[in-house]
Every structure is written in structure tokens, then in C-alpha cells.
Amino acid sequence: MAVNVVESKEWYLAGYAADGVPTTDHLTLRSVPLSLSLDSIPDAHVAVQLLFISVDPYLRTRMSGQEDGLYFPQFSLNQVITAFGVGRVMRSKDEKYSEGDIVLNAFFPVAEYCVVPSSVLIRKIDPEAGIPLPEYLSCLGVPGFAAWVGIEVLGEAKPGSNAFISAAAGGVGMVAGQLAKLKGCRVIGSTGSDAKVRLIKEEFGYDDAFNYNKEVDFDATLSKYFPNGIDIYLENVGSKxxxxxxxxxxxxxxxxxxxxxxxxxxxxxxxxxxxxLLNIVGKEVRMEGFLVGSYLDRFADFTVEMEGYLKQGKISSKIKIYEGIQSFAESLGSLFSSSNFGKVVIEVNKPR
Amino acid sequence: MAVNVVESKEWYLAGYAADGVPTTDHLTLRSVPLSLSLDSIPDAHVAVQLLFISVDPYLRTRMSGQEDGLYFPQFSLNQVITAFGVGRVMRSKDEKYSEGDIVLNAFFPVAEYCVVPSSVLIRKIDPEAGIPLPEYLSCLGVPGFAAWVGIEVLGEAKPGSNAFISAAAGGVGMVAGQLAKLKGCRVIGSTGSDAKVRLIKEEFGYDDAFNYNKEVDFDATLSKYFPNGIDIYLENVGSKxxxxxxxxxxxxxxxxxxxxxxxxxxxxxxxxxxxxLLNIVGKEVRMEGFLVGSYLDRFADFTVEMEGYLKQGKISSKIKIYEGIQSFAESLGSLFSSSNFGKVVIEVNKPR
Incomplete structure (x- = not known):
């Protein structure tokens, strides 16, 4: 018999973190009752059990409370955090969705269960496609799409281009390097540990890579790795x-x-x-910030291309899965340490 | 009877100026004999009497000797400085040019006379067009073209855009503001004196302008002048x-x-x-350096459009003319003081 009320644990923003890594002082877990009875769900809404939630660095920028300085829309205090995720439809008041459908949404609550307008769902996932569900949050999700926009759309990667990827073993970087290789670039990555240097060279096909924690003079480092200069830099780190x-x-x-x-x-x-920055004049550099949300008209093109690469084994990803909704704060913090490998995901509920 | 040898005064780089405004320690005037006899002029070359030379801020960036840091090609030590200019053909070994033709060149020696390959000449000027010769170095020269590329090509100026022009009373800025107005933008300028604030509002049609030397908090200043934010910023100053x-x-x-x-x-x-700089992510800003030399395929389009505006009186410019080749170092220095108005030009020889 269908459950009609669940206790859903969710993460909300208890306070802004102007600086430093957000802690449980800022991010707090609470439990709220949620009615799943069909008559309590509004028309054109669905009740969803969250399966996987994508944990990405940009989430941090929405928790600073520094609207003017950071320019990312801020989460509201005491409201649930939202993130890209995969869920399973439990109840539907929209004929396009049925119980059991696996769905993607860029703004799922970071919660165990939710009721959302069906209009926010990006699409259904075909569980028969042979792609593990977390991959929809990695190569096929926010980081994969960001890598694709960065390398193919804005980076205009071409055979022979010299491409430099920072945060190269992170969720975006690992996909970006592989995409740039597929486009014929020479690809160098920077990352924060020797283990990650090995990973991106051995598993992701980077031509070379270095551990920035061991380099004392980035100028000399880049002279060594880019004797012919840099044509594309996928910027993920900033500053020095x-x-x-x-x-x-x-x-x-x-x-x-x-x-x-x-x-x-x-x-x-x-x-x-x-x-x-004056160098951007003499070298006529184009530096362009982007948010994947502005390229959603290309998401279908991206999906077709990336699913092709995945099925052909041309792109792979490394995914670190944290267990349970309670691991959100810890998993977010891990993104800001050099220890993180690949894409970080929370498994909220086991897929059936 | 034609003169066959002239003494030509020219400016050469005696030493690089890593910082500060270049002085006569770095820029030195010398006199060199130059043969103008037809048989001493190589085939496909012309002998030219310089009339007007364009004095632009970018020249400074070619005198630092700091190739790595500045990224502009450096002038060679002991070689003559080159600049955009207007000259009169005195002798020609190219049938496309005749004595008396008025010609434009982006790289004339900063000298009284020269012999140059005819291939470097951009075009002949029609003296009957009714446009004063210095205007070919202002609205129709490097600064006008830079303004056009910045506002129309890269800035994508549209009706209703909020445009901000820095160094707004300088050679580029005064044209940029007028072009942005013609495209229907709301245009605000910053400049370094109250007199220049008046100039750009009264003569160049800026909607408003401020004297940055009187503003203590640029953030507050921009809040006041751009209540609806900035869509186009023509960057000419940098830093704060x-x-x-x-x-x-x-x-x-x-x-x-x-x-x-x-x-x-x-x-x-x-x-x-x-x-x-992180703000360029959240606001998806495109920041792009440019050199006018990369847009020469558009120079003809630009010229047609700008000559039209000039003839219709829709764009005007203010030109500060320094007399004589000896004024080059002083005129270049003036660009870095708040006292400079409009486009700076040297009149090397009086047009006949």
C-alpha cells in the first residue's frame, strides 16, 4: 500500500557563510512531514523520491549572502537548498509522467522527497540505456555540460590547439580534458595531488599534468608545459x-x-x-564567463553527443558517491580540499 | 627644382622605459640625411613628406622593453618609432601613386620624410572630400576605428543598452560615445577634469559624465549613474x-x-x-581585448560609415595639434595627464 505521509530530511540554509567553507552552522538538516496522497498534490505537479543529488562548487557561491560581490543568486535563509538531481516519480498529476519514471531536474530540493511542478523537470531518463544513473549528474549533467560549453562552444577547440584545464581532476575538468582530446587538442591539466596527476594522465588521457601544490612559480611551470603558448584555458580556479x-x-x-x-x-x-589583465589587449584574448543555464537550448545536442561518447567508451568519469542525505555538508566541503577526485554525488535513496 | 637630399628629423628609441612616462632619456630626436633622388628609391617604393602623425596611448606600450608582461611588440632600440600618419607623396616608383598624392599608413616613421614600400600604404585620401586631414587620424583613423570595433563589433550596441565609456574625452572615447548614441544607447562617460565633463556632454552628446578625480568611491558613483546596470563598458583605463x-x-x-x-x-x-573577476561568471560577461590591426578587413566598411557621419555632421571630434616633429615626446606625455582633450596629432609639415 502506498505511503501517504513521509518524513523527509532536507538541508536548509541556517546562515550565510561570507567566507570559509560552509559548516553545519550554515547548512542544517531538518525533517519535515510531506504528504504524498494524490489529492494533496496540485495539478501539474509530481511527487518525487530523490535518488542522486549533484554536489557542485557553484552551490557554495549561492551561500555567501554577498549578492553584490559574487553575483550569483543567493539561496534564501531558512529555505531548502536546491541542486541538480535524479529522482523517481512516486505520484503524478501530469499525464506525461507516471509512477516509476526516472527524471532529471536542475533545481531539486536537497531532500529525500519532494513535490515539484512537472514543468521544472528537464526530461525522463531511459533506464534501459545502459548508463548508470550517477552518470546523468556527471558526464551527462551539470559538469559534463559545463565542460562541453567551455571546450566546444566558447573554447572553439580545434585540432592542434593547446588546451589548459585547471581543476582538471574535478567534475568539470575530467570531462573537459577528454572532450578537448577528442577534438584533437594537446591537453595539459593542473590538479592538487600527485595521485590526481596520475589519474588524469592514465584514465582521462591528458597529455600531461602537474600538481600545483608542488609548483613554486606558475610562470615557469607554464613555460615548461606550454612551449608553444596556450590557446584555450578552461578557467576553474582564478587568481594566481x-x-x-x-x-x-x-x-x-x-x-x-x-x-x-x-x-x-x-x-x-x-x-x-x-x-x-592588460595582456588580453595585446594578445586579443576573449575571456567569457558562463552559466550552463544559459545554454539549455543546446542541452539536447550535448546529450546526443555525450551519450554517443559514453556508449562508445570514448569518455569515462570517476564519481565519488556519498551515502545518504546527511552527507551533503561533508560532500560539499570536500570540493574545496585537494583530496577530492572526480564528480561528487550523494546517493539519497537506493534506486530500485 | 626638386630637392634631392633632405635632412629629416626623426624620433628613435634610445632606451626602454620600464615604468613612468617616457622622457627624452628614452625618446631622442636625431637628424638623418635622406636621398630623394628617383634613382635612389627602390622599385615599388615611395618617398613621402609626413604631414600629420597620430599620437596614441598604445605607442607607450611598445616602449617598455617588457615583452612578457605587456605583450605588445616592442620597438627596437635605436630604431625610429613608427605611428599612424598622413603624408604627401614626393617621388614614386609605383605607378599607382603620383607626386602630390595624400596617403595613409599605419606604420609611418615618426619623421619629417621617409621612403617606404608602397605596399604599406593603406589608401589615398581624396583632398576634395571636404574632410580636414587631421580627421583621418581621429574619427577616420586609429581611434575612430578602435571606437567602431569596440562599440559596434564587440560591444554589439543596441537601442536601450547602457554604455559606459572610460577615458571618454580621449581620442577613442569621444568617438565611441557618439557612435553609441547613434546606435540608441544611453551613454555615460568618465574623464579626468570638469572641463572635459562639460566637453563630452555639450559637444559629444553624452547623456551624462563624471570627473573620476572627484569621485572617492567608484562603486557608489556607478550606482548613481547606472541604476539599471551596465551593458557595455568600453575599457580604456583598467584597475579600480x-x-x-x-x-x-x-x-x-x-x-x-x-x-x-x-x-x-x-x-x-x-x-x-x-x-x-569571479563576477564575470555569474553575470556571464564577455571581456575581449582587441587590436585594430586584426579588423582591417572591416576598415573599408568603417570608413564608409564614418565618412557618412562626418559629412552629415553626426559625429565630430576635437583635435589637439602640436606643431613640428620636435613636439612628439611632449605630445605623447600629454596623453598620460588629465589635461589632454580629444585626439592628439603632430603637424609635421604644413599641407600645401
Whole structure:
């Protein structure tokens, strides 16, 4: 018999974290009763059991309360956090969805269960496609799409381009490097540990990589790895690495700016500035920030291409799965340590 | 009877100026004999008497000797400086040019006379067109073309866009503001004196303008002048103004980077950095450096459009003319003081 009321644990924002890594002072778990009886669900809504939730660095930027400085829309205090996720439809008041459908949504509550308008669902997933569900949050999700927009749309990757990927073993970086290789680029990555250097060279096919924690002079490092200069820099870290890159860019280099993880835990006035932006004039560099939400008209093209790569084994991903909704704060914190490998996901409920 | 040998005074680079405004320690005038006899002129070359030379801020960036930090090709030591100019053909070994033709060249020696390959000449000027010759170095020259590329090509100016022009009373800025107005933008300028604020509002049609020397908090200033945010920022100054702008950009703002005059006289490691570049992610800003030399395939389109505006009186320019080749160093220095108005030009020889 169908359960009609569940206790759903969810994460809400108890306080903004102006700087530092958010802790349970800022992110708090609570339990709320949620009615799943069909007559309590509004028309054109569905009740969903969350299966997997995507944990991405951009979430941090929505918790600072520094609207002016950071320019990402802030989560509201005492409201549930939202994130990209995969869920299973439990009840439906929309004839396009049925119980058991597996669905994707960019703004699921970080919760065990929810009731959402069916209009927010991106699409159904075919469980027979042979792709593990967490992959829909990795190569086929926010990080994969960000990598695709960065490398293929804004980076204009071409055979022979020299591509540099920062945060190269992270969720975006590992996919970006593989995409750039598929486009014929020479690809170098920077990452935060020797183990990750090995990972991206051995598993993700980077031509070479370095551990930025061991480099004392990024300028010298880039001279060594880019004797012919940099044509594409997928920017994920900011500050000193960007400054070094701007001393090695080739004419008409592209710098798609996906994020700047080194900057998320600092108030902007306390960050180190980039002093050599003038170089973008002489080298005619195009530096462009992007949010994947602005490219959703390309999401279907991306999905077709990426599903093809996955089925042909041309792209793979490494996914770190944290168990249970209670692991959200810890998993988010892990993104800001050098220990994190690949894409971070929470498994909220076991898929049946 | 034709003169066969002239003494031509020319400016050469005696030493690089890593920082500060170049002085006569770095820029030195010398006199060299130049044969103008037809048999001494190589085939496909012309002998030219310089009439007007364009004095632009980018020239400074070619005198630092800091190739890595600045990324502009450096002038060679002991070689003559080159600049955009207008000259009169005195002798021709190319049937396309005749004595008396008025010609444009992007790389004339900063000299009284020269012999150059005819292939470097951009075009002949029709003296009957009714446009004063210095205007070919202003609205129709490097600064006018830079303004056009910045506002129309990269800035994608549209009716209703909020456009902000820095160095607004300078050679590029005065044209950029007028072009943005013609495209239907709301245009605000920043400049370095109250007299220039009046000039750009009264003569160049800026909707409003401010004297940055009187503003203590650029963030507050931009809040006042851009209650609806900034869609286009034509970057000509860098540093603190750019930082303030990045706190006021609208989604998908364009920042064509023409130059950063506040940065030219400092070694890059000593400049103040820009700390809030992360904002270009959240607002999806496109920041793009450009050199007009890369857009020469559009120069003819630009010329047609700009000549039309000039003839219709829709665009005007203010030109400060320094007399004589000896005024080059002083005129270049004037660009880095707040006292400079409009486009700076040297009149080398009087047009006949």
C-alpha cells in the first residue's frame, strides 16, 4: 500500500557563510512531514523520491549572502537548498509522467522527497540505456555540460590547439580534458595531488599534468608545459593561476570562465587581484564567463553527443558517491580540499 | 627644382622605459640625411613628406622593453618609432601613386620624410572630400576605428543598452560615445577634469559624465549613474574602474578592452590587481581585448560609415595639434595627464 505521509530530511540554509567553507552552522538538516496522497498534490505537479543529488562548487557561491560581490543568486535563509538531481516519480498529476519514471531536474530540493511542478523537470531518463544513473549528474549533467560549453562552444577547440584545464581532476575538468582530446587538442591539466596527476594522465588521457601544490612559480611551470603558448584555458580556479596563464596566452586565445574555486571562500575585497589583465589587449584574448543555464537550448545536442561518447567508451568519469542525505555538508566541503577526485554525488535513496 | 637630399628629423628609441612616462632619456630626436633622388628609391617604393602623425596611448606600450608582461611588440632600440600618419607623396616608383598624392599608413616613421614600400600604404585620401586631414587620424583613423570595433563589433550596441565609456574625452572615447548614441544607447562617460565633463556632454552628446578625480568611491558613483546596470563598458583605463564596473554589470554585458591607460607606466607586478573577476561568471560577461590591426578587413566598411557621419555632421571630434616633429615626446606625455582633450596629432609639415 502506498505511503501517504513521509518524513523527509532536507538541508536548509541556517546562515550565510561570507567566507570559509560552509559548516553545519550554515547548512542544517531538518525533517519535515510531506504528504504524498494524490489529492494533496496540485495539478501539474509530481511527487518525487530523490535518488542522486549533484554536489557542485557553484552551490557554495549561492551561500555567501554577498549578492553584490559574487553575483550569483543567493539561496534564501531558512529555505531548502536546491541542486541538480535524479529522482523517481512516486505520484503524478501530469499525464506525461507516471509512477516509476526516472527524471532529471536542475533545481531539486536537497531532500529525500519532494513535490515539484512537472514543468521544472528537464526530461525522463531511459533506464534501459545502459548508463548508470550517477552518470546523468556527471558526464551527462551539470559538469559534463559545463565542460562541453567551455571546450566546444566558447573554447572553439580545434585540432592542434593547446588546451589548459585547471581543476582538471574535478567534475568539470575530467570531462573537459577528454572532450578537448577528442577534438584533437594537446591537453595539459593542473590538479592538487600527485595521485590526481596520475589519474588524469592514465584514465582521462591528458597529455600531461602537474600538481600545483608542488609548483613554486606558475610562470615557469607554464613555460615548461606550454612551449608553444596556450590557446584555450578552461578557467576553474582564478587568481594566481589565471595571472600566470595571461603571461602565456597565444593571440586570440579563449578563456571560458566556468568558475574560480580558489575565490569562493573569500570575501572579494580580500582576494588577490589579477594584475596583468592588460595582456588580453595585446594578445586579443576573449575571456567569457558562463552559466550552463544559459545554454539549455543546446542541452539536447550535448546529450546526443555525450551519450554517443559514453556508449562508445570514448569518455569515462570517476564519481565519488556519498551515502545518504546527511552527507551533503561533508560532500560539499570536500570540493574545496585537494583530496577530492572526480564528480561528487550523494546517493539519497537506493534506486530500485 | 626638386630637392634631392633632405635632412629629416626623426624620433628613435634610445632606451626602454620600464615604468613612468617616457622622457627624452628614452625618446631622442636625431637628424638623418635622406636621398630623394628617383634613382635612389627602390622599385615599388615611395618617398613621402609626413604631414600629420597620430599620437596614441598604445605607442607607450611598445616602449617598455617588457615583452612578457605587456605583450605588445616592442620597438627596437635605436630604431625610429613608427605611428599612424598622413603624408604627401614626393617621388614614386609605383605607378599607382603620383607626386602630390595624400596617403595613409599605419606604420609611418615618426619623421619629417621617409621612403617606404608602397605596399604599406593603406589608401589615398581624396583632398576634395571636404574632410580636414587631421580627421583621418581621429574619427577616420586609429581611434575612430578602435571606437567602431569596440562599440559596434564587440560591444554589439543596441537601442536601450547602457554604455559606459572610460577615458571618454580621449581620442577613442569621444568617438565611441557618439557612435553609441547613434546606435540608441544611453551613454555615460568618465574623464579626468570638469572641463572635459562639460566637453563630452555639450559637444559629444553624452547623456551624462563624471570627473573620476572627484569621485572617492567608484562603486557608489556607478550606482548613481547606472541604476539599471551596465551593458557595455568600453575599457580604456583598467584597475579600480574595471573592478567597480564588474560590480555593476548586467547579465551578458560586453567589455571590449581597447587599452588600460592607467597600467601603461607601471611594471605589471606592481599594478593593482582586479579582485572580483569571479563576477564575470555569474553575470556571464564577455571581456575581449582587441587590436585594430586584426579588423582591417572591416576598415573599408568603417570608413564608409564614418565618412557618412562626418559629412552629415553626426559625429565630430576635437583635435589637439602640436606643431613640428620636435613636439612628439611632449605630445605623447600629454596623453598620460588629465589635461589632454580629444585626439592628439603632430603637424609635421604644413599641407600645401
Amino acid at each position: 593561476m589565471l595571472e600566470a596563464v595571461l603571461n602565456h596566452v597565444n593571440p586570440h586565445a579563449r578563456i571560458p570562465v566556468c568558475g574560480m574555486i580558489s575565490q569562493y571562500n573569500q570575501i572579494w575585497t580580500e582576494r588577490e587581484g589579477v594584475r596583468n | 574602474m574595471l573592478e567597480a564596473v564588474l560590480n555593476h554589470v548586467n547579465p551578458h554585458a560586453r567589455i571590449p578592452v581597447c587599452g588600460m591607460i592607467s597600467q601603461y607606466n607601471q611594471i605589471w607586478t606592481e599594478r593593482e590587481g582586479v579582485r572580483n
